[in-house]
Amino acid sequence: xxxxxxxxAEYDRSRxxxxxxxxxxGLPLEPVYGPDDxxxxxxxxxxxxPYASMYRSRLWTMRQFAGFGTAxxxxxxxxxxxxxxxxxxSTAFDMPTLLGRDSDDPLAxxxxxxxGVAVDTVADMEALFDGIDLGAVSTSxxxxxxxxxxxxxxxxxADRTGVDRAALAGTVQNDILKEYQAQKEYxxxxxxxxxxxxxxxxxxxSELPRWHPVSISGYHIRxxxxxxxxxxxxxxxxxxxxxxxxxxxxxxxxxxxxRLSFFFNAHIDFFEEIAKYRAARRIWARWLRTRYxxxxxxxxxxxxxxxxxxxxxxxxxxxxxxxxxxxxxLAGVLGGTQSLHTDSYDEALALPTERxxxxxLRTQQVIxxxxxxxxxxxxxxxxxxxxxxxxxLDGKAEALFARIGEAGNGSMLEGxxxxxxxxxxxxxxxxxxxxxxxxxxxxxxxxxxVNGYTDGDDSVxxxxxxxxxxxxxxxxxxxxVKQRRDDEAVRRSLRRLQHxxxxxxxxxxxxxxxxxxxxATVGESMSALESVFGTWxxxxxx
Amino acid sequence: MTTASTRPIRxxxxxxxxxxxxxxxxxxxxxxxxxxxxxxxxxxxxxxxTITATVIEEDVDVxxxxxxxxxxxxxxxxVVDALRRAxxxxxxxxxxxxPEVDVGRLKDAGVVxxxxxxxxxxxxxxxxxxxxxxxGRDD
Numbered sequence: 001x002x003x004x005x006x007x008x009a010e011y012d013r014s015r016x017x018x019x020x021x022x023x024x025x026g027l028p029l030e031p032v033y034g035p036d037d038x039x040x041x042x043x044x045x046x047x048x049x050p051y052a053s054m055y056r057s058r059l060w061t062m063r064q065f066a067g068f069g070t071a072x073x074x075x076x077x078x079x080x081x082x083x084x085x086x087x088x089x090s091t092a093f094d095m096p097t098l099l100g101r102d103s104d105d106p107l108a109x110x111x112x113x114x115x116g117v118a119v120d121t122v123a124d125m126e127a128l129f130d131g132i133d134l135g136a137v138s139t140s141x142x143x144x145x146x147x148x149x150x151x152x153x154x155x156x157x158a159d160r161t162g163v164d165r166a167a168l169a170g171t172v173q174n175d176i177l178k179e180y181q182a183q184k185e186y187x188x189x190x191x192x193x194x195x196x197x198x199x200x201x202x203x204x205x206s207e208l209p210r211w212h213p214v215s216i217s218g219y220h221i222r223x224x225x226x227x228x229x230x231x232x233x234x235x236x237x238x239x240x241x242x243x244x245x246x247x248x249x250x251x252x253x254x255x256x257x258x259r260l261s262f263f264f265n266a267h268i269d270f271f272e273e274i275a276k277y278r279a280a281r282r283i284w285a286r287w288l289r290t291r292y293x294x295x296x297x298x299x300x301x302x303x304x305x306x307x308x309x310x311x312x313x314x315x316x317x318x319x320x321x322x323x324x325x326x327x328x329x330l331a332g333v334l335g336g337t338q339s340l341h342t343d344s345y346d347e348a349l350a351l352p353t354e355r356x357x358x359x360x361l362r363t364q365q366v367i368x369x370x371x372x373x374x375x376x377x378x379x380x381x382x383x384x385x386x387x388x389x390x391x392x393l394d395g396k397a398e399a400l401f402a403r404i405g406e407a408g409n410g411s412m413l414e415g416x417x418x419x420x421x422x423x424x425x426x427x428x429x430x431x432x433x434x435x436x437x438x439x440x441x442x443x444x445x446x447x448x449x450v451n452g453y454t455d456g457d458d459s460v461x462x463x464x465x466x467x468x469x470x471x472x473x474x475x476x477x478x479x480x481v482k483q484r485r486d487d488e489a490v491r492r493s494l495r496r497l498q499h500x501x502x503x504x505x506x507x508x509x510x511x512x513x514x515x516x517x518x519x520a521t522v523g524e525s526m527s528a529l530e531s532v533f534g535t536w537x538x539x540x541x542x
Numbered sequence: 543m544t545t546a547s548t549r550p551i552r553x554x555x556x557x558x559x560x561x562x563x564x565x566x567x568x569x570x571x572x573x574x575x576x577x578x579x580x581x582x583x584x585x586x587x588x589x590x591x592t593i594t595a596t597v598i599e600e601d602v603d604v605x606x607x608x609x610x611x612x613x614x615x616x617x618x619x620x621v622v623d624a625l626r627r628a629x630x631x632x633x634x635x636x637x638x639x640x641p642e643v644d645v646g647r648l649k650d651a652g653v654v655x656x657x658x659x660x661x662x663x664x665x666x667x668x669x670x671x672x673x674x675x676x677x678g679r680d681d
Contacts, residue, residue, distance in 0.1 A: 095560040095611050107589070110616025111559055184562025184586055224565050311565070315639075315659045348659050350641045351612065430568045437569050441663055450660050541568070541583050 010052035048378035050301040055374035061339035067092030067116040071127035092116035100146035100526030113470035139170035147174035152512035171212040181425035182224035192533035203509035222265035225433020233400035240412035257299035266328040275389035277335030306332035317449035321345035485519035501532040556584025561611035590624035619651035633673035
């Protein structure tokens with residue numbers, strides 16, 4: 001049938017990473033299996049994967065998230081990860097940076113450089129990527145509220161090091177909607193926040209052809225305690241909301257949809273997770289084509305990053321986490337992920353040590369090089385069990401979309417905002433989280449080392465120690481930058497930012513690029529926006 | 543404790559600092575409520591000063607702080623100090639991701655108990671009851 005020919009043509013055109021794909025014992029392997037009328041990878045509706053040749057052309061990107069201390073400390077960790085065979089950088093920022101506050105803000109005390117790297121000005125961003133060619137790596141920046149400001153700084157570093165903006169490759173998370181629902185790192189109210197997201201999508205569409213301006217994230221929704229179906233549905237609903245916002249801002253769906261990317265959790269229920277990724281691809285394709293009228297195949301293809309479930313890790317008998325992470329990572333790969341972060345086994349106790357972070361990367365390398373699972377696309381496709389589970393998750397997600405769409409009188413954007421404003425998402429997630437906790441308490445769910453098989457060694461030899469001197473050094477660096485910058489230029493650029501923030505028609509990226517290039521701090525840029533946008537606090541918990 | 547007042551233990555649960563991971567906080571709030579405590583849900587982004595003000599306003603018996611951002615050594619003691627400066631002896635319990643090596647330092651700074659990740663509900667309730675008992679609620 002035509003589908004099969006189309007797939008074969010695409011497969012034949014793909015460059016493969018090796019000549020032969022065979023089992024360990026030498027049995028030759030087909031690129032994909034199934035009856036003649038089976039769905040195929042790279043073909044509508046993409047249940048089996050976005051590409052015809054999947055991992056035969058390119059393995060997933062092993063993208064380990066790292067960041068702690070000062071920019072110089074994290075720069076050294078980046079270089080180690082690149083030297084160890086990692087091929088994508090992923091930046092964790094500290095809490096003050098994530099919330100757009102400077103290291104010398106009174107609320108930042110005790111948090112500078114703790115859970116990620118501290119970035120106050122473009123000078124820190126330069127130190128973070130010192131000696132790394134931004135035109136040659138792909139960088140992921142995990143930041144949301146202050147995403148546009150940090151993106152402006154990254155562009156600033158490219159400008160200073162002579163890298164063409166168009167050569168920048170990577171992703172900025174920039175997914176504010178799930179912050180109100182789950183991770184709670186919000187600053188401004190939802191509507192102006194969505195405008196910032198849309199501005200960056202518009203900017204990337206015209207200036208940064210290799211950049212993914214938003215990574216629509218279910219990871220945090222799941223970590224906050226949701227079910228797999230809720231993770232799937234809320235994430236895709238947020239995706240539809242961004243599509244509607246960008247279209248309302250004047251973009252054509254095929255202009256930007258190919259560069260929207262997703263980020264899912266890999267939790268411990270193996271088959272449910274694989275079914276979730278398959279359902280996600282199929283739903284996205286269906287909605288983009290039929291509901292939003294996308295005509296390009298690339299707009300229909302959902303591509304995603306995966307991280308193993310931090311919340312599945314236990315502080316009890318922490319080495320057991322190595323087994324959990326391996327199983328979760330395997331689910332991500334069997335589900336066809338485009339990139340993967342494996343958690344370190346010590347993360348329920350502290351930030352990961354270098355040794356634990358290396359073991360996490362090695363786990364991915366074992367899956368990639370030794371298990372053979374990357375030889376065949378969607379190897380579990382066609383399993384009666386998996387196909388039924390995929391259909392069931394698809395159906396559950398559709399029911400939740402109907403509820404959200406109803407709340408928004410037909411608009412997913414309005415429905416999502418309504419569910420944020422009335423606390424619906426938060427209470428749905430909290431209920432699911434509590435149900436899981438009750439199952440754990442009653443013993444209906446056994447977590448090894450926690451409520452079963454508890455005899456064993458709980459001790460961990462060493463955890464990463466963050467020197468309190470980090471805060472002192474960062475404050476000194478910030479003071480020095482403030483000393484030598486041109487204050488008048490900073491004031492002028494911030495006035496422009498404030499002025500443009502008041503006009504919803506103006507794209508704020510150019511003003512942010514100017515302000516950060518003049519060494520305006522993260523906090524100063526965010527304050528200028530806050531003076532126009534106001535702040536958000538969540539509805540009371542009942 | 544046999545002649546303890548009939549009023550249930552009133553617990554303030556909150557996060558101090560910037561971190562927004564509130565799954566644990568919300569679960570602990572329900573565990574305490576189910577266990578017969580009165581829960582004052584302080585929520586996110588509290589400071590030592592707002593915690594102290596709430597303790598006074600709501601006549602709180604025990605403060606429970608949830609921390610996942612590595613700032614516990616700064617913020618835990620800061621809350622205890624703010625309470626003591628206000629003349630309050632309210633016990634402070636800390637829960638979340640706290641490396642073992644920091645537990646002693648937190649206790650030296652006046653935190654009465656540190657609950658690790660995955661602490662069962664009974665342990666949470668026991669820590670709160672014991673803190674409320676030892677705080678001399680009869681004074």
